[in-house]
Amino acid sequence: MVPGAGPGTGIEVTSPDSAWPQLYDRLAGRIREALGWRVLQLEHVGSTAVPGLPAKPVIDIDLTVADPGRERHYVPALEAAGFQLLVREPWWYGHRMLRADEPPGNLHVFGFDSPELIRHRIFRDWLRGNPGDRDRYAAAKRQAADQANAAGEHVIAYNARKQQVIREIYHRAFTAAGLLDP
Numbered sequence: 001m002v003p004g005a006g007p008g009t010g011i012e013v014t015s016p017d018s019a020w021p022q023l024y025d026r027l028a029g030r031i032r033e034a035l036g037w038r039v040l041q042l043e044h045v046g047s048t049a050v051p052g053l054p055a056k057p058v059i060d061i062d063l064t065v066a067d068p069g070r071e072r073h074y075v076p077a078l079e080a081a082g083f084q085l086l087v088r089e090p091w092w093y094g095h096r097m098l099r100a101d102e103p104p105g106n107l108h109v110f111g112f113d114s115p116e117l118i119r120h121r122i123f124r125d126w127l128r129g130n131p132g133d134r135d136r137y138a139a140a141k142r143q144a145a146d147q148a149n150a151a152g153e154h155v156i157a158y159n160a161r162k163q164q165v166i167r168e169i170y171h172r173a174f175t176a177a178g179l180l181d182p
Contacts, residue, residue, distance in 0.1 A: 010149065011056065011144075011145040011148050011149055011155055011158045012056060012057065012145070013054050013055065013056055013141050013145045014054060014056070014057050015054055016051065016052050016053055016054060017048075017057065020048040020049070020055075020059060021049075023048075023059050023103040023105070024044040024048070024049070024059050024061065024105075027059055027061060027100060027103060027105045027107075028042050028044070028061065030081045030082065030100075031061070031063060031078065031081065031083075031107065034077040034078055034080065034081035035065075035074055035078070038065055038066070038073060038074055039063065039064075039065070040064040040065060040112055041062070041063075041064035041112075041117070042061060042062070042063055042064070043061065043062045043117070043120070043121060044059065044060075044061060044124075045060050045061065045062050045108075045120040045123075045124050046058075046060025046106075046120070046124070047060075047137075049124050050124060050127045050128050050134060051128065052131070053127060053134050053137065053138055054138050054141060054142065058104040058105060058106055059103060059104065059105040059106070060105070060106050060108065061105060061106070061107050061108065062110065062116075062117055062120055062121075063107055063108065063109045063110070064109075064110055064111070064112050064114075064117060065109055065110075065111065065112075066111065066112065067094070067111055068090075068094035068095065068109045068110060068111050069090060071085075071096065074109070075098070078098055078107070079098075082101070083098040083099065083100050084098060084099050084100075085097075085098050086098065086099050092116075093110050093111065093113075093114035093115070093116055094111045094114065095108065095110055095114075095116070096108075096109040097109070108120075119170070122170075122174065122177060122179075123166075123170060123173060126172070126176070127169070130172075133169050133172065136165060136169070137162075137165055137166070137169060140161075140162050140164075140165040140166075143161070144158050144159075144161035144162045145158055148161060
């Protein structure tokens with residue numbers, strides 16, 4: 001977290017909303033307008049990108065830039081477009097995370113060589129095509145939110161509570177894609 005930022009509490013997992021793709025389009029338009037050709041790739045990822053999946057009502061977006069460490073090339077333009085830099089993790093594929101308030105969105109910035117970009121797309125696409133795993137993940141999300149809220153925990157604990165199910169789904173998806181041996 002950058003100074004002054006911290007994880008939130010009070011995790012809300014809502015029913016699927018057919019407006020989420022349009023909210024992504026609004027945010028993506030702002031990002032593309034702010035950065036122009038510096039946007040190497042932009043993807044709607046996370047639970048709001050999976051039809052039928054309950055989610056926190058926050059649009060997750062992966063932005064690929066040439067070098068996330070060169071913040072001066074993209075952060076000021078994104079801040080002018082209504083995003084706020086909250087997370088700086090240079091040790092994790094150069095990851096930066098910015099947040100927009102209206103509509104609510106988390107913008108994850110990686111370099112073009114980050115495997116996270118591929119993992120996020122594989123996970124999203126697997127859940128889109130495998131309703132059983134989508135429903136299993138939905139149940140894990142709701143249970144994690146209930147437990148984290150009951151314990152007064154923040155979103156990082158909520159994410160940790162889902163990890164076992166996420167790892168199992170990743171294993172099936174990566175095996176099916178030929179990235180792991182059966």
